Amino acid sequence: MYLVEDKAKRADVRTSEQLAGEGFMLATPIASPGGKWEHFPNSHISHHGKACCDIAHEWLIAYDFAQLNGGDILSGPRWMREHSAWGPSAWPIHWCEAVDAKIVDCGVHAAIAQEAFVARGLRAFRAQFIQRYSADAAASWRESWGKGDVSDHWIDGDAIYHEGNAVVVGDDHVKLWDGSAGWWINPRGEAGYGSLAAVRIDARVDSFATGLLWGNRRIPLNLWVEI
Ligand SMILES: [Zn+2]
Numbered sequence: 001m002y003l004v005e006d007k008a009k010r011a012d013v014r015t016s017e018q019l020a021g022e023g024f025m026l027a028t029p030i031a032s033p034g035g036k037w038e039h040f041p042n043s044h045i046s047h048h049g050k051a052c053c054d055i056a057h058e059w060l061i062a063y064d065f066a067q068l069n070g071g072d073i074l075s076g077p078r079w080m081r082e083h084s085a086w087g088p089s090a091w092p093i094h095w096c097e098a099v100d101a102k103i104v105d106c107g108v109h110a111a112i113a114q115e116a117f118v119a120r121g122l123r124a125f126r127a128q129f130i131q132r133y134s135a136d137a138a139a140s141w142r143e144s145w146g147k148g149d150v151s152d153h154w155i156d157g158d159a160i161y162h163e164g165n166a167v168v169v170g171d172d173h174v175k176l177w178d179g180s181a182g183w184w185i186n187p188r189g190e191a192g193y194g195s196l197a198a199v200r201i202d203a204r205v206d207s208f209a210t211g212l213l214w215g216n217r218r219i220p221l222n223l224w225v226e227i
């Protein structure tokens with residue numbers, strides 16, 4: 001799976017859905033912006049407390065730096081998706097395993113991207129998303145996660161819980177990175193397939209008391225905000 005393929009298919013899918021007179025909005029609105037993930041924590045990669053994980057962590061920082069190749073430090077670390085495709089990951093996972101794995105979920109992508117952004121000297125926070133998909137997409141993900149013997153708690157009806165990063169780009173402006181898709185989420189807000197229904201920026205900091213500005217929307221920190 002296949003966020004990337006979904007993105008490619010998106011225009012077609014939408015057209016045929018519209019022709020069929022169906023929308024991709026949630027069948028029933030989620031009760032609160034966080035839905036069943038109201039108190040769900042961000043995924044954290046474990047450390048063996050040994051050189052194996054130190055070396056893996058150092059490798060990823062060095063590799064990100066090499067991929068950046070003197071480019072804009074605000075460019076998204078797209079290499080991560082090439083290095084490890086999006087799919088089921090078993091948790092817990094340690095740094096040495098996470099960096100080696102060929103298939104990882106968005107929690108791993110987000111945890112790795114976070115280290116890279118911070119190592120570049122950026123202020124970055126973990127972000128949690130709820131996105132609208134379709135019953136068909138949810139069913140196929142349930143099947144792949146089932147085959148991988150991995151929990152599909154992140155699927156609820158046609159909505160999914162997903163993880164990424166919030167990167168501060170100005171005084172209080174932020175960009176939202178979806179590492180598993182390999183793109184910055186468009187703040188102009190669409191309501192269709194794959195769109196953002198809610199976001200929570202996990203930032204236990206004293207700064208940004210009034211939240212962070214994403215596009216023209218102010219996002220208070222540490223709260224699920226409906227988009
Ligand atoms: Zn290790």
Ligand SMILES: [Zn+2]
Binds near residue numbers: 105106107154162163
């Ligand atoms: Zn996800």
